[in-house]
Amino acid sequence: MALDPKPRSTPSPVILVVEPYGGSIRHQNPNLPMVFWDDAALTRGDGIFETILIRDGKACNLQRHSERFKASAALLGLPEPILEGWHKATEMAIEEWYAHPSAGDASCTWTLSRGRASTGLASGWLTVTAVSAEKLAQRENGVSVMTSSRGYSVDTDLPGIAKATRGEVSKVSRTPAPWLTVGAKTLAYAANMAALRYATANGFDDVIFTEDDRVLEGATSTVVSFKGDKIRTPAPGGDILPGTTQAALFDYATEHGWRCKEKDLTMDHLFGADSVWLVSSVRIAARVTRLDGYKLPKPDNEKQIRDLITKALG
């Protein structure tokens, strides 16, 4: 009697507690509680994160993620991340992840929290989980997107905000002003999640935030348009979080003869482009197939663009 092949299971999440001051890196059982009742990440959303794609045994676009993590920490007045520790933890987690026979692409999240009120010490951890089937499907099939006002406008004319929100923290006053958290990738993502739930409840897959006619960003992604050999994205900074995937794409594409520019984009620009994409670390690139219900044409070079963005991640 032939034996059935063993069913492919999904690897368990890999969770590592990373001491932010350079201490130990240790395993956390995903089935046991990890965080204390008075951790600021929990009580105030007071922490930062980065989500990094793990592919073919390596962390993609690691340098840009590391820089933004450091910039976010500085903007929130968190202790400067010891990147060697985070990189070492990431390597450990990757090794463990790929020990599972059916391990594929994974999503690695670094979190740095202001930590427990009762100790005054920052806390940190790293998780590696499988890329969801939904994200994998959206890479292939694209997404239907609605646009929405964000519900608030960031005062982008405040002093120093342009530089600070691009992560060039050394160029602004050393004391981060209250409003500067808008440039950091903080845990305060409830509004973005609410926007995504609203979109899903109304038959869409994703959201692009707009301010009047100005295109801002996706709920968890950067908007990029292609037309001929031109690639455009809304200028990051101010009310638009600088995207690590977009930055990698622009550097790589420029080297390969594309003409890339960061500039204000209008809705008309999106409707007039050859193709519109939402780029982000783990989903990588999802083509916008419908925008507010209007079908966007499928471009001839869809595969070429997908390859370009994937290669840009190194």
Added chain:
Amino acid sequence: MALDPKPRSTPSPVILVVEPYGGSIRHQNPNLPMVFWDDAALTRGDGIFETILIRDGKACNLQRHSERFKASAALLGLPEPILEGWHKATEMAIEEWYAHPSAGDASCTWTLSRGRASTGLASGWLTVTAVSAEKLAQRENGVSVMTSSRGYSVDTDLPGIAKATRGEVSKVSRTPAPWLTVGAKTLAYAANMAALRYATANGFDDVIFTEDDRVLEGATSTVVSFKGDKIRTPAPGGDILPGTTQAALFDYATEHGWRCKEKDLTMDHLFGADSVWLVSSVRIAARVTRLDGYKLPKPDNEKQIRDLITKALG
């Protein structure tokens, strides 16, 4: 030889896990981790909270806190809180708190999170901790306050926002729109905390957010002014979270002959008032002694006002 009295220790925090669907209420050891790595409160600040003053063995202003908790949950699309369960847990925690011989005023926080990504079930817990010495001192001595732009403006002319952000959730569309989280008391308080850190680093105790000349709210409190028998507060709703302490004060003071009004306030109004206060659940009322460095005069009726606000909490 006379025995020295036993030194007064502080009671340990009381932590109860409250199952949001009406299941068990159980003790959590504050020295052990409580929350799982994939809880949305932790990963996205995706949850709501209320902070309630515990005084003389009872929870103050419980009705208004309960209503706002319910309204916040509805705005975020969280399961409707089973208030009987939260009230029962609060009673249990109060009883345990006062079992300690040196228990005084305490702060009780209810948290309801969207919960674990891996289970899809909401999670909830309650904590009771001592009121900090700093808050107790600020009740007595007042606070030196700086004003600051919030860094963003809420689009208050969005449809339904006025009603929704006042908690009258039944009057707006049943599906919460993305932007409606601005009216809920969510865990996304990192920006408020950053503003407070900035204030402290610059020699102030607290922050009042303003938009140009318009007074909005404190970082964790409501602004109230007194002049003669008139009490004023910036009209809540839109970009100003409705305050439970302010609401209790206005109801009680109106019954006792004060003339209370919610209306837009300017900075000039604050400088022209007899006294300006920051009111909130646990600190109750802290008089603003300095505003942007200018000394505000001490009113003749400071004690009377403090008594009024305290009595309003029932």
